[in-house]
């Protein structure tokens with residue numbers, strides 16, 4: 001095992017993108033974590049015993065922990081890092097940060113931000129999943145970031161790790177909404193936009209991993225409750241458009257949005273809002289339609305454009321796999337160590 005990741009909220013996509021040399025110890029699960037994926041011996045529930053055993057693996061080089069602005073998890077992460085540094089003093093500690101909600105609002109006092117910045121100095125390397133997350137951290141903790149190796153490495157957007165690159169097969173006239181039909185995911189705005197576009201021959205499919213909510217749907221719309229992971233990949237391979245109209249809520253802002261990443265990776269057109277932290281990274285993407293959050297007219301316009309235009313050509317290589325992010329962390333910290341041992345004092 002080369003790397004060890006401790007993560008809350010295990011979900012199927014995290015297991016799918018895991019590389020063979022990585023062990024995942026999870027502390028909690030999401031509704032969309034498929035039981036068949038967690039049967040892997042490299043994916044286990046966290047316990048202090050399994051953690052310390054894993055730290056003793058002679059091949060282990062890297063520990064990945066939750067990001068600092070996930071405050072409750074970061075407090076736990078600091079304990080994991082402290083133990084790891086005792087058992088393996090030379091281990092590289094890294095995080096993948098995607099928080100897009102204003103850090104200066106979440107940590108409203110200067111003392112709180114200073115304490116957070118100091119605690120971040122325990123990280124050897126930070127990869128930001130979006131330009132939005134990088135800018136958020138730079139504004140609040142720029143002084144701490146300057147002391148840590150960091151880079152913006154967005155997720156891979158051109159091929160699904162399970163299905164491979166998308167094919168040129170024709171798509172069904174389906175707009176796919178992946179996730180719980182909640183207010184923050186913009187579902188009420190989507191229904192309003194759907195009524196305004198009234199696209200003939202098109203269907204709206206809602207794939208809801210929890211299946212708890214039963215929204216009232218217009219004609220031409222249907223819900224698939226708790227779909228198996230295989231069925232989700234099938235929907236992504238066959239639908240023409242994925243929609244993710246996230247809106248900001250008190251204390252919450254869309255980070256990346258898994259439906260957006262999965263839609264692009266499967267060759268779908270994606271209609272979303274400027275709330276995702278990837279918005280700046282995607283402005284020129286030929287398959288992305290950015291719309292104004294909370295505006296049903298603008299969302300209807302984006303949907304019509306996406307439905308009318310058909311698919312773009314085969315996507316160019318974009319983004320970084322989890323394997324590449326891990327390689328970057330290790331290379332970045334090795335360079336720093338070498339510099340530290342060779343530079344004159």
Ligand SMILES: [Zn+2]
Nearest residue numbers: 160162163233
């Ligand atoms: Zn797939």
